[in-house]
Amino acid sequence: MTVTSGMVIIGAGECGARAAFALRENGYEGLVTLIGAEKHLPYERPPLSKDIMVCEDHPVARTIAAQEYFDEKAIQFIAETTVTHIDRRAKQLAFADGQSLPYEKLLLATGAIPRTLPLAAESRHCAYLRSFDDALTIRARFRPGARIVIVGGGFIGLELAASARKRGAEVTVLETQARVLMRGVPEEIAETIAARHRQEGVQLRCGIGISAIRDSGASATIGLANGETIHADLVIIGIGAVPVTALAEAAGLETGNGIFVNEYLQTSDPDIFAAGDCCIFPLALYGGRRVRLEAWRNAQEQGTLAARNMLGFAEPHLSVPWFWSDQYELGLQVAGLPDEGTLTIRRDLGDGAFILFHLAADGRLVAASGIGPGNAVARDIRLAEMLIARSACPAATQLAAPDVKLKSLLAA
Amino acid sequence: MSDWIEACAADDIDEEDVIRFDHEGRTFAIYRSPDDEFFATDGLCTHEHIHLADGLVMDDIIECPKHNGRFSYKTGQAKGAPVCVNLKTYPIRVEAGKVLIQLGQ
Numbered sequence: 281m282t283v284t285s286g287m288v289i290i291g292a293g294e295c296g297a298r299a300a301f302a303l304r305e306n307g308y309e310g311l312v313t314l315i316g317a318e319k320h321l322p323y324e325r326p327p328l329s330k331d332i333m334v335c336e337d338h339p340v341a342r343t344i345a346a347q348e349y350f351d352e353k354a355i356q357f358i359a360e361t362t363v364t365h366i367d368r369r370a371k372q373l374a375f376a377d378g379q380s381l382p383y384e385k386l387l388l389a390t391g392a393i394p395r396t397l398p399l400a401a402e403s404r405h406c407a408y409l410r411s412f413d414d415a416l417t418i419r420a421r422f423r424p425g426a427r428i429v430i431v432g433g434g435f436i437g438l439e440l441a442a443s444a445r446k447r448g449a450e451v452t453v454l455e456t457q458a459r460v461l462m463r464g465v466p467e468e469i470a471e472t473i474a475a476r477h478r479q480e481g482v483q484l485r486c487g488i489g490i491s492a493i494r495d496s497g498a499s500a501t502i503g504l505a506n507g508e509t510i511h512a513d514l515v516i517i518g519i520g521a522v523p524v525t526a527l528a529e530a531a532g533l534e535t536g537n538g539i540f541v542n543e544y545l546q547t548s549d550p551d552i553f554a555a556g557d558c559c560i561f562p563l564a565l566y567g568g569r570r571v572r573l574e575a576w577r578n579a580q581e582q583g584t585l586a587a588r589n590m591l592g593f594a595e596p597h598l599s600v601p602w603f604w605s606d607q608y609e610l611g612l613q614v615a616g617l618p619d620e621g622t623l624t625i626r627r628d629l630g631d632g633a634f635i636l637f638h639l640a641a642d643g644r645l646v647a648a649s650g651i652g653p654g655n656a657v658a659r660d661i662r663l664a665e666m667l668i669a670r671s672a673c674p675a676a677t678q679l680a681a682p683d684v685k686l687k688s689l690l691a692a
Numbered sequence: 693m694s695d696w697i698e699a700c701a702a703d704d705i706d707e708e709d710v711i712r713f714d715h716e717g718r719t720f721a722i723y724r725s726p727d728d729e730f731f732a733t734d735g736l737c738t739h740e741h742i743h744l745a746d747g748l749v750m751d752d753i754i755e756c757p758k759h760n761g762r763f764s765y766k767t768g769q770a771k772g773a774p775v776c777v778n779l780k781t782y783p784i785r786v787e788a789g790k791v792l793i794q795l796g797q
């Protein structure tokens with residue numbers, strides 16, 4: 281008896297869903313199975329801390345595609361199912377109920393989950409945000425006058441702070457580091473964002489540790505390292521995310537801070553690929569430096585590329601990292617990794633919008649980060665991204681001058 | 693049949709660029725291609741409602757400033773994730789240096 285195997289994707293988030301569609305777009309006609317632990321159709325996570333928190337109507341998850349579209353593309357989507365075991369020798373998966381599923385090629389798109397704070401383990405008033413269901417729980421508690429304490433001044437914490445203020449809650453953000461957004465954002469930009477939060481009445485407290493979280497009835501009391509206590513109706517823990525690697529690890533694949541893949545997104549087993557938030561990969565742009573990104577466009581690009589490479593295209597991942605964040609009316613965008621730069625050049629675009637260009641010692645433009653109202657920085661960040669992809673060495677004087685069009689530098 | 697409306701002067705738009713045009717509560721994007729032709733589409737991205745005129749024009753593509761969704765501004769066709777719904781396009785013509793657009797109902 282022959283069992284037909286096909287392409288199997290574990291994890292039905294942004295990355296897994298894009299990969300499933302990309303298999304079809306690239307002409308694959310065999311079986312495609314997409315397995316996800318959540319009960320929803322694959323949906324977009326970025327709105328969870330933004331629109332979903334503030335929209336007037338009853339929030340709905342923004343799905344990546346409707347069920348009919350999965351049907352039309354003959355993608356078998358299996359919801360609410362956690363894969364518990366990969367048998368690499370037999371090339372098949374095992375499920376909790378004893379069933380199994382063979383694969384020809386496998387993609388791990390298991391994403392990341394919030395890092396937990398041990399101090400919060402006993403409290404019923406602490407929440408984390410990763411899924412749509414988490415978002416509904418948090419949203420229900422963003423009421424006018426509610427005391428919301430956010431532990432961690434990263435993107436999710438700050439986006440939630442902005443959303444909670446819009447809903448009229450009182451917000452305190454506690455950050456152990458000396459400033460917010462320590463990872464991935466230069467100080468000048470973090471300062472612009474911090475100032476905006478303070479202006480909205482957010483209590484932003486940096487350089488402060490927590491020693492205890494205790495529940496007392498309907499609220500929690502947070503003990504700070506300096507002896508002070510603060511009270512909260514809801515504590516949201518936003519101290520980063522960790523990649524979901526246990527399944528890969530148990531299967532004997534190489535893992536660390538993520539599932540290790542090569543530039544083709546292939547793991548240490550050539551029939552198994554990994555992509556999106558769960559993988560750590562070499563970034564060709566920076567000489568093969570290994571990074572793990574938690575960014576939406578990366579999840580899409582890697583999902584698409586992994587699908588092509590599962591079909592044998594053997595194309596390396598070459599993209600420039602890129603992400604955005606929205607807080608109040610401010611839009612932030614970063615292309616490349618700013619920590620690759622040694623020299624920073626500032627360009628002011630008017631209306632308070634500005635871009636920082638990050639240059640390496642050899643003059644290459646390696647990253648650009650910008651902030652401003654709405655999408656004021658978008659176009660120039662996109663052009664900068666193209667310059668970064670080409671390892672261009674634009675003159676500092678030209679980058680600093682707002683009247684020099686970046687498009688003209690691209691033509692040079 | 694609806695009338696042609698004057699949107700802007702041809703010189704208001706650089707080659708391979710886009711501007712925003714608002715009219716009676718609606719918003720449009722007007723493009724000038726690298727080979728000096730003019731086109732018009734709805735002004736808002738079909739993913740989230742973001743003004744496309746803040747985006748980048750490259751050849752016959754307009755790229756949304758928010759999440760880099762891409763459309764052909766000549767046909768309105770959505771060119772892949774995260775956009776999947778096409779943009780509406782409108783007839784356009786240039787007369788005596790003025791750009792005229794036919795909006796329909």
Ligand SMILES: Cc1cc2nc3c(=O)[nH]c(=O)nc-3n(C[C@H](O)[C@H](O)[C@H](O)COP(=O)(O)OP(=O)(O)OC[C@H]3O[C@@H](n4cnc5c(N)ncnc54)[C@H](O)[C@@H]3O)c2cc1C
Pocket residue numbers: 290291292293294295296315316317318324325326327328329361362363364389390391392409410411436524527555556557558573574575576577579602603604605606
């Ligand atoms: C609140 C929030 C806001 C964000 N905002 C932005 C933003 O503004 N800009 C930006 O660039 N990025 C943003 N991101 C990041 C972006 O959403 C992620 O990079 C993206 O979702 C990663 O996609 P993924 O498919 O790799 O992982 P995920 O989206 O995490 O999906 C992984 C899926 O796999 C499932 N899974 C895991 N293990 C198994 C298993 N064994 N069996 C079955 N299923 C399994 C999980 O349940 C999950 O559904 C945000 C993320 C969050 C949470």
Ligand code: FES
Pocket residue numbers: 737738739740741742756757758759760761762774775
């Ligand atoms: S709003 Fe245009 S791509 Fe998302």
